[in-house]
Amino acid sequence: MNASTSDIPIPLLLAEKLCDEIRTETEANWYTESARWCWNCQKSAGGNLEKRGFLRQPGNRGCVLVNARFNVDMANG
Numbered sequence: 579m580n581a582s583t584s585d586i587p588i589p590l591l592l593a594e595k596l597c598d599e600i601r602t603e604t605e606a607n608w609y610t611e612s613a614r615w616c617w618n619c620q621k622s623a624g625g626n627l628e629k630r631g632f633l634r635q636p637g638n639r640g641c642v643l644v645n646a647r648f649n650v651d652m653a654n655g
Contacts, residue, residue, distance in 0.1 A: 581612060586652075587629065588640050588645075588648050592648070593640055593644055595625070596640070596644045596647045596648060596651075597630060597644055598642075599647070600612070600616060600643045600644065600647060601616055601620070604616040604617070610636075613644055615641070615642070615643060618641075619631040619641060631644075
């Protein structure tokens with residue numbers, strides 16, 4: 579993880595947007611490890627946005643998929 583972005587909280591609206599993008603991609607690529615991670619998160623959240631993985635981490639750091647996307651976006655400016 580990039581040291582400059584590792585402690586930055588992800589704004590809620592951005593985390594939601596990244597989560598939605600990832601979920602859309604994993605639906606098309608359902609056979610990937612990322613898709614399994616995303617599906618399990620959705621299942622455990624039971625449709626409740628506040629229970630999604632990206633809101634569970636201290637400082638709203640996101641799940642591993644949201645963190646990775648956020649770090650790439652930050653690195654690309």
